Amino acid sequence: MGKLVEALEREGYRDGESLFGAPYDFRHAPAAEGQANRELSRFRRQLRALVERASRANGDKAVVLVSHSQGGYFTMDFLRRSPLSWRRRFVKHYVMASTGAGGFVVSMQFFASTGNDSSSSPPSPATAMSLPSVGRTLPSRFTALPSPVAFGDDTPLVVTRNKSYAARDMSAFLAAAGLPPDMVRLYETRELPVALNLGAPLVPVTCVNGVGVPTTEMLVYRDGLDGTPEVAYGDGDGVVNLASIVALDKVIGGDPRQEYYRSVRIANMSHRGVVSDPVALQRLVGENLVVTSAEDTRVM
Known part of the structure; x- marks a missing residue:
């Protein structure tokens, strides 16, 4: 600032x-x-x-x-x-x-990443929250996840060989990304209601x-969520x-x-x-x- x-x-x-x-x-x-x-x-x-x-x-x-x-x-x-x-x-x-x-799509990449030190640093505002293992469990990380309020229920945001994930599928996505059940419940009970009731x-x-700046709009994982995705950009x-x-x-x-x-x-x-x-x-x-x-x- x-x-x-x-x-x-x-x-x-x-x-x-x-x-x-x-x-x-x-x-x-x-x-x-x-x-x-x-x-x-x-x-x-x-x-x-x-x-x-x-x-x-x-x-x-x-x-x-x-x-x-x-x-x-x-x-x-x-x-x-x-x-x-x-x-x-x-x-x-x-x-x-x-x-x-309603959050932003690139935040989903942070959860999908295994958090290896060799991975590239994500852009602001989540750079400081990309620390290995710890960053994936910070409550503020959930705030950035795409919400159905903005992205709808059916728009694919992350696509794998076997499944695609829209904003309404966030719990399933987090589980597939390896978050433990208690962290998925934290998202469902604490942060998702905030996103849905933003007023x-x-x-x-x-x-x-x-x-007018290229912005991650969809992530395509061909080798699993721990791989490097192909990125489709939008506005x-x-x-x-x-x-x-x-x-x-x-x-x-x-x-x-x-x-x-x-x-x-x-x-x-x-x-x-x-x-x-x-x-x-x-x-x-x-x-x-x-x-x-x-x-x-x-x-x-």
């Missing part, structure tokens, strides 16, 4: 005064309603306190929340679990960058995504598929309770480029973050 921070500072924001950071532990992921997650609960408490403190320090103004990639899932979870009256009081606008509504945060939202930002980006229009924009929703798609822009490329930053800051004014408070 460094380049974005610099761009905002050029617009008059000041670190610790009107610009604040909210780091999170990428190993964790939002859990289904009614299920405990101490790390996420602590993050929500800290973020709520930060928002309120930032508001007080700036004349009780509502804040603008900004997230990138996986941070979008944390922020959506935070907003949906916050009282609506609190959201309306403290959140003026939420800008979600490089996040789809509008009911605060003004602008979604900013790159498109997206190089990580998040266009189908997941388009699904935002339905998941957020399609909710009649969502009063303001805007989707901005930047041509030929990568996942990271949305918050680092000069052209994207000009668009992001000029058309979205300064929709309100440079006197607002940003929490990122």
Whole structure:
């Protein structure tokens, strides 16, 4: 987020005064309603306190929340679990960058891989989660798996000699990839319900995504899931598929309770480029973050 921070500072924001950071532990992921997650609960408490403190320090103004990639899932979870009256009081606008509504196909390759050290590093945002054996069991890895919300029930995403796997077949795919039953159940009971029930945060939202970059759309394994797949590419930002980006229009924009929703798609822009490329930053800051004014408070 460094380049974005610099761009905002050029617009008059000041670190610790009107610009604040909210780091999170990428190993964790939002859990289904009614299920405990101490790390996420602590993050929500800290973020709520930060928002309120930032508001007080700036004349009780509502804040603008900004997230990138996986941070979008944390922020959506935070907003949906916050009282609506609190959201309306403290959140003026939420800008979600490089996040789809239904995961991305390349994440399935990470699970299929045996995790040998010789394997090539996967692209952001999952590079840090690709460690041998450990990475396959991090709850946050499940968040990135394709959801039927975006990819439908029948679109083949992984194809082997004997079987094809669509978004609805994710449990069978994970089992075939060698995950133990308890980890498959973790996906089914904690992360899949979150993906299926992702909904509008009911605060003004602008979604900013790159498109026009070749993005893994289907993986074909001819020698088993532990082999090297042939990759069919489609549209997206190089990580998040266009189908997941388009699904935002339905998941957020399609909710009649969502009063303001805007989707901005930047041509030929990568996942990271949305918050680092000069052209994207000009668009992001000029058309979205300064929709309100440079006197607002940003929490990122």
